[in-house]
Amino acid sequence: MIAAILMMGGLGIIIGSGLAVASRVFYVYVDPLVEKIDDLLPGANCGGCGYPGCAPNAEAIARGKASPASCVAGGADLAEAIAAVMGMTVEAKEPDIARPGCTYSVEKAAKKYEYAGLSDCQAASLLYGGMKICDIGCLGLASCMRACPFDAIIMGKDGLPIVLEDKCTGCGTCERVCPKHIIKLSSVTRRILQEYTTDDCTTPCQRACPAGINICEYIRHISEQDYSKAVQVIKERNPFPTVIGRICPRPCENECRRHLVDEPVAINFLKRYAADVEMESKKRSQPFAAPATNRKIAVVGGGVEGLSAAFFAARLGHAPTVFEATSQLGGLLRKAIASYRLPHDVLDWDIEGVREMGVNMVTNATLGRDFTIASLLKDDFEAVLLASGGFDSRAERLGGSGIEEPVPGVHLLIDVIKSGMANNGKIRIQKDVVIAGGPEVASIAVDICKNLGAANISLLFRGREEDLGLDPKQMAQLEKSGANLIYNASITRLNGEDNRLTAVEYEDRTSKKTYVIAADNLLIDSGRLPEMIFRRTGTADGEESGAQPGEPVYWQGLQPYNNPFYSEEKGLLSAGEPVTDYSAAIRAIAGGRRSAASVHMIMYDMGLALPEKVVNAETVMQDVNELENVNPIKRNIMPACAVSEVSEKCPEVELGFSEEGARTEAFRCLKCGIICYMPDHQRRDLKKAG
Numbered sequence: 221m222i223a224a225i226l227m228m229g230g231l232g233i234i235i236g237s238g239l240a241v242a243s244r245v246f247y248v249y250v251d252p253l254v255e256k257i258d259d260l261l262p263g264a265n266c267g268g269c270g271y272p273g274c275a276p277n278a279e280a281i282a283r284g285k286a287s288p289a290s291c292v293a294g295g296a297d298l299a300e301a302i303a304a305v306m307g308m309t310v311e312a313k314e315p316d317i318a319r320p321g322c323t324y325s326v327e328k329a330a331k332k333y334e335y336a337g338l339s340d341c342q343a344a345s346l347l348y349g350g351m352k353i354c355d356i357g358c359l360g361l362a363s364c365m366r367a368c369p370f371d372a373i374i375m376g377k378d379g380l381p382i383v384l385e386d387k388c389t390g391c392g393t394c395e396r397v398c399p400k401h402i403i404k405l406s407s408v409t410r411r412i413l414q415e416y417t418t419d420d421c422t423t424p425c426q427r428a429c430p431a432g433i434n435i436c437e438y439i440r441h442i443s444e445q446d447y448s449k450a451v452q453v454i455k456e457r458n459p460f461p462t463v464i465g466r467i468c469p470r471p472c473e474n475e476c477r478r479h480l481v482d483e484p485v486a487i488n489f490l491k492r493y494a495a496d497v498e499m500e501s502k503k504r505s506q507p508f509a510a511p512a513t514n515r516k517i518a519v520v521g522g523g524v525e526g527l528s529a530a531f532f533a534a535r536l537g538h539a540p541t542v543f544e545a546t547s548q549l550g551g552l553l554r555k556a557i558a559s560y561r562l563p564h565d566v567l568d569w570d571i572e573g574v575r576e577m578g579v580n581m582v583t584n585a586t587l588g589r590d591f592t593i594a595s596l597l598k599d600d601f602e603a604v605l606l607a608s609g610g611f612d613s614r615a616e617r618l619g620g621s622g623i624e625e626p627v628p629g630v631h632l633l634i635d636v637i638k639s640g641m642a643n644n645g646k647i648r649i650q651k652d653v654v655i656a657g658g659p660e661v662a663s664i665a666v667d668i669c670k671n672l673g674a675a676n677i678s679l680l681f682r683g684r685e686e687d688l689g690l691d692p693k694q695m696a697q698l699e700k701s702g703a704n705l706i707y708n709a710s711i712t713r714l715n716g717e718d719n720r721l722t723a724v725e726y727e728d729r730t731s732k733k734t735y736v737i738a739a740d741n742l743l744i745d746s747g748r749l750p751e752m753i754f755r756r757t758g759t760a761d762g763e764e765s766g767a768q769p770g771e772p773v774y775w776q777g778l779q780p781y782n783n784p785f786y787s788e789e790k791g792l793l794s795a796g797e798p799v800t801d802y803s804a805a806i807r808a809i810a811g812g813r814r815s816a817a818s819v820h821m822i823m824y825d826m827g828l829a830l831p832e833k834v835v836n837a838e839t840v841m842q843d844v845n846e847l848e849n850v851n852p853i854k855r856n857i858m859p860a861c862a863v864s865e866v867s868e869k870c871p872e873v874e875l876g877f878s879e880e881g882a883r884t885e886a887f888r889c890l891k892c893g894i895i896c897y898m899p900d901h902q903r904r905d906l907k908k909a910g
Contacts, residue, residue, distance in 0.1 A: 254282045256305050260298065261291055266369050268292035268391030292389035314510045314537070316390030318373070318383045319406035322358040322421050323436070324896040325379035335361070345399035355842055356421045356894045358402045364394035373403075408510045411456060412532050413817045415784050417833040423892045424843065425487060427835060428475040430810040431457040435472060435487055436891055442494055443886035445879075448505040450494040455507045458809055459531040459577070460524065460570040462499055463553065465492025466562050466874065469804050477892050480845070482852040485888050486877075489858050493882040499569050506577060510537035517819055518543060518596045520587045520626065521607035523551025524805050525751075527574050528812025529605055529819075534578040536820050541580040541601075543591070549581060551609060553805060560866045560873050587626040594628075594718045594773040597756040603819045604754040607812070623647065626749060627714070627777065629721030633658045633665060633743045641671050650740035651675045654724045656711055657682065657745030657793055659690050665743065666703050678704040678737055680711060680726055682793065710791025714742065714752070714777035727791060750792045751811065752777045753819055780818035781828040783810070785837045842894045849899035856885040 258278035265273040269290045271280055280286035281302060289299035326333075335344045341363035360379035372387035373394060381394075381403055394403045401419040416422050416432060425435045434453055441450035454461045468488045476484030498505055515538045519530045522544025530540040548554055550567050575581060585591065587608070596604050608626060623635045623645040631647055633655065639645035649672035655665055659681060666677055679698070681688060685707045699705060706726070712734065713725035724739040744750070757774045782789055821828055835841070859875040866873065877885065890897040 251282060253305070254278050257281050257302055260301050260305065262293050266293055266391070267393065268369060268389055270392055292391045314407050314409055316392070316405040316407045317385055317388045318390070318394050318403055320358070320381050320383065320403050322356070322380060322402045322893070323891065324893045325358060326360045327379040328902065329896065342397065342399045354893070354895050356400060356419070357896065359400065363397050364403050367393050367397040369393055408508050409536055412536055412813065413820065415830055416835045417831050418835060418839060418841065419833060421893050422835070424475040424477055425472040427841070429472045430804070430807045431813070432810070433457045436889060438494065439485070439487070439490055439886045439889045440891065442490055442882055443889070445883070447494045447497040451498045451505040452507050454491055454494065455505070457813065458806070459528055459574050460805070460809060461491055461495035462566050463562060463570050464806055464809070465489070465495050466566065467557060468806050477844070477847065477890055477897060478888060480847050481850050483855040486855060486858070486885050489877055490882055490886055493877045496876055499566070504573055504576060506573070507535065509535045509577065513537040514539060515823060516541070516601045518601040518604045519607060520604065521551070521609060522549040522581065522583070523607070523609050523808070524553055525808040525812045526607035527571065528809045529607055529815040530579040531574045531577050532813045532816035533819060536816060538820070539578070541582060543585045543587065544581070544583045545586040547583050549583065560863060560871065563871055588624060592628070592719050593754045593775060597754065597775055598773050602755065602823055605815055605819055606749060606752045606754070607815065608749060627721070627752070628716055628719050629740055630742045630744065630749065632749070633661070633745045636668055636743055637661055637664060641668055643672055649674050652738040653677045653741045653743065654737065654739040655679045655743045659688055663694055663698060666698060666701060676704070676738070677702070678706060680706045680709045682708070682710060682729070684708045710794060712779070712791050716775050716777070717772050744793065746793055751780055751815055753780060753815070753822055755822060778822060780815045781830060783814070784830055784834045787830050787834055787836050844895050847897065849901065850890065850897070851900055853888050855888070856881045
């Protein structure tokens with residue numbers, strides 16, 4: 221008995237020791253933070269967050285790979301609870317919703333294809349390339365409907381998916397299973413930040429529009445007499461529809477597919493008609509805005525670009541304030557366009573719409589005189605956007621005689637040259653000077669700067685030395701004088717402290733390496749100060765944020781991302797950047813949206829990289845070169861009176877469409893897609909149904 225007890229005791233000790241060793245060898249560490257987050261999550265394991273269950277989502281949240289608000293089964297209270305555990309706060313979550321991006325189904329196509337019994341979109345896409353003709357269009361095999369964990373998608377009679385908004389949680393499952401990227405998550409923010417890619421079902425007119433307006437969609441609403449909805453679609457990308465309807469150069473109409481049959485649709489005049497209906501009704505139709513973030517943004521410049529940037533910033537949920545140096549908003553739209561082309565009450569109507577979106581406006585306030593970039597940043601503005609315009613704007617403000625310094629230490633090179641050795645412009649040239657561009661006047665600029673006290677002068681040229689065609693003797697003389705010549709360089713950032721410039725960052729365009737050089741002055745060879753975004757940093761090198769009250773204001777200046785048509789370019793004074801005011805107001809509006817998007821992306825540390833496959837001037841897109849079953853229909857002519865007949869009874873040269881004229885013209889629209897369009901028999905059926 222005793223022996224048996226001793227044996228059992230010995231075995232127990234051995235087993236216990238083995239388990240103790242095993243527990244150390246095979247111990248799996250569970251992060252307490254992950255455990256706390258997992259305990260808060262509902263345990264639904266629905267996959268709506270994009271992870272295979274709540275535990276992986278908890279891990280992703282703890283590691284910063286997912287938002288505290290990523291659980292679609294939980295609400296705002298859950299997001300706040302998770303954020304509190306992580307020592308964070310969350311802004312109001314903007315709801316995402318799935319949105320189909322194709323409007324012309326396989327069912328409507330003139331040529332139909334069978335998929336050999338396949339019932340899955342991914343399989344059909346892999347085997348047959350989708351519709352076998354259109355690389356973009358919806359396959360219509362309902363993979364998104366079957367994958368949706370919340371039964372929020374049904375297939376319509378036309379073979380296109382329909383999203384039930386009351387059931388959609390924005391989980392993104394449908395987006396992940398769609399091989400054509402037809403169905404995507406959408407929100408106000410996503411739509412404002414969006415640049416079109418080759419995966420998007422865009423129309424020829426939409427791609428040609430600098431603002432990227434969904435033209436077919438607003439024309440469809442006009443044909444259905446829903447003018448309020450038409451204006452709302454237009455304002456998704458253009459806050460000045462009443463103005464642009466009068467002055468746009470209409471590049472969209474150059475690409476209208478009807479030109480293959482007769483004449484382009486009067487796209488811009490239809491925009492004007494819908495906007496005029498809104499103005500005459502006095503009932504404004506506004507696009508949706510994201511939840512308020514209470515983040516203050518300053519926009520310097522009350523022209524069309526600055527007002528547009530503020531409008532889109534407000535739609536992103538932020539609190540923008542526009543600072544205009546003159547007594548009236550509108551910039552050159554008010555000063556340079558004849559009233560019989562653009563009446564001031566029309567301009568004021570659209571400006572008031574920008575104000576009603578939540579934009580604060582301050583006039584008679586000049587940057588550099590009444591306030592500075594540093595003072596705005598010190599006053600809790602998280603970002604300052606400079607959109608002050610070019611020489612023509614400055615001439616209107618100052619009468620052509622004044623010199624401005626809105627950015628500390630930054631001047632136009634032409635002002636320095638005009639000031640000359642006597643410094644008639646009273647420009648403060650200090651020790652370290654960087655001159656960007658201006659190879660033709662480089663030696664003159666260097667001599668003036670040296671005469672005014674500069675000790676170190678660097679000349680930055682975007683081009684390579686062998687491509688600039690410069691006089692070798694002149695360049696040798698510049699180097700001999702002590703000037704530092706830097707070729708193939710793009711300025712990418714400015715650094716400053718309080719009201720002075722301290723450094724310029726540039727990138728070698730070949731190696732992509734960045735370098736920082738000391739700079740008290742930056743002289744720019746351009747007709748304008750480039751649009752820039754300034755934000756506060758915590759240290760002089762700009763690497764940290766969160767400066768404390770009472771400390772110097774360290775700031776950095778960044779450029780908004782480029783127009784996608786110049787997506788390969790980078791840095792100040794790059795190709796595609798305007799050297800004077802934009803050549804058309806619609807292009808300035810597009811620039812304003814990109815600037816607002818850039819501010820948003822900078823504040824949230826999202827980076828400014830454009831998406832892959834972005835549509836630009838070099839992009840090859842599918843298209844058609846002839847139309848079948850489309851008969852010619854005459855374009856409606858805009859009623860007009862002669863300039864000599866302009867009076868109170870006829871205040872504008874172009875008088876606008878009547879309702880009948882607008883609907884008749886809207887019917888001419890072919891409802892195009894990438895290569896699809898609506899032939900006559902379908903359009904007749906649509907008209908009968910209407």
